Amino acid sequence: MPADTQYRKIIHIDMDAFYASVEQRDNPELRGKPLVVGGLPEGRGGVVATASYEARKFGIRSAMSSKQALQLCPHAVFVRPRFAVYKEVSKHIREIFSRYTDLIEPLSLDEAYLDVTEDKLGVGSAIEVAQQIKQAIQDELNLTASAGVSINKFVAKIASDINKPNGLKFIGPSAVESFMEQxxxxxxxxxxxxxxxxxxxxxxxxxxxxxxxxxxxxxxxxxxxxxFYYQIVRGNDNRPVQPHRETKSMGAEDTFAYDLTEPEEMHTELDKIAQTVADRLARYNLKGRTVTLKVKYSSFKQITRNHSLTQPLGDAETLSRIAKELLAATGLDEVKIRLLGISVSNFGELQSKPKKDDAPEQLKLF
CATH class of the missing domain: 1.10.150.20 (5' to 3' exonuclease, C-terminal subdomain)
Incomplete structure (x- = not known):
């Protein structure tokens, strides 16, 4: 890379076992124990949202079934997630970020990119900014974060994972290409x-x-x-940090305690899900032209069906009606449904900022 190139200063911050760390912080009895945050393994079981580092030593990972996690570690402790608490902690973390830069691109509740090429406090060193942010998170929230510092988003993200937990890794301009080669x-x-x-x-x-x-x-x-591979292996990634990432879709889904076999039960659940989606759309002043239905059967086979309209919509009644029509078209004879979901996309020109001056919700369900 040319010596006179002006490089950006990018930090990727990733909280360490975020949900599990919050639970261990708030409940001293959970500290040092293999902790799994997610669905409980009883009955049909749920899914692991995250696991503490003590649990990860047994091979437990996110998105794994809770039953499998229990098999790997019979003495693991399972707790249900408290998303409202995690969101509040995430807002505090975001406030810490904003002391140094307005160029913040959140990827989820627990990680974000920051462009500190020109930091607000005039620190000058991206490494020092990362250290200060990590220290503030430790002092103010009693949690740890890992940071990767480099000249672009791709390398910074990989770097943040190298010395976890509570790590800090800097990969400078002269080292990027050799790092990618190895x-x-x-x-x-x-x-x-x-x-x-x-x-x-x-x-x-x-x-x-x-x-x-x-x-x-x-x-x-x-x-x-x-x-992309051709460019990135040479250390080239020109993607900017985007403070306001465009929302592509918004939705909700639910996994049921027992398999649904009757259309009436399915319709009742779709009504509830449609109302949740409509509330979220209203909060962000969004309407979309495409409605997508997600169905997962008891066999774990999953399908999606969608329907597009000429006029945007966002009300619960219309969402539910379209979802029911899409569901009926899949055939409801002798089916057992484990999960239903509704999402809306194709927002076009209608997208605007959230009604409240806060960050977009993390709408992924675990």
Missing amino acids: LPVEKFHGVGKVTAEKMKKQGLHTGADLKKLTEDELVKSFGKVGR
Whole structure:
């Protein structure tokens, strides 16, 4: 990289086992124990939202079934998530970020990118800003965060994971390319298990291996994302930190305590979900033209169906009606439904800022 290039100063902050750490902070009896936050393993069981580092030693990971987590660690402690508490903590963390920069791109309740190329307090050093932020989170919230500091978002995000928990990793301009060359392909953010296995079958185990291929060869093997791989393995990522990320869709879903088999039960649940979605849309002054129904059966088979309109909508009654029509079209004879969800997208020109001056909600369900 040219010596005279003006580089951005990007920090990626990632809270350490966020939900579990909040629970252990608030309940001393949980400290030091393998803690799982998520659905309880009884009955049909739920899903792990996050696990403490004590639990992770047994192989417990996010999105794993709670029953599997219990098998891996029979003495694990399970608690249900308290999302209202996590949101309040997240708002405090965001306030700490805003002391240093207004260029904050939240990815979820527990992580964000910050552009501190010109920090508000005139600290000058991105490493020092990251250290101050970590210290403030520790002092004010009694929680720890890990930080990655580099010249772009991709490298900063990978760096934040290197020394977890409570870590800080700086990868400077002169080290970026060699760092990417040494990185195992499965560590590339955005490369999942399937793609990683495909790469390895082609003899591509590290960034250096990827770097040997031309852009056209990468596109031929991996599609359009091959262009991204070509650039990123060379340390090139020009994506800016976006303070107001565009909301693409908004929705809600529910997993039921027992399988639904009667249309009346399904319709009742769709009414509830539609009202939740309508309330969220109203809060952000949004209306959309596309309604999507999500259905998961007792076999765990999952389908989605959508319907687009010429006029935007956002009211519960219309959402529920369309969802019921989409559900009926899937066939309801002898089905057992585990989960239903409704989402709205295709907002077009209607999107505006939230009615309240706060950050967009984390609407993913665990």
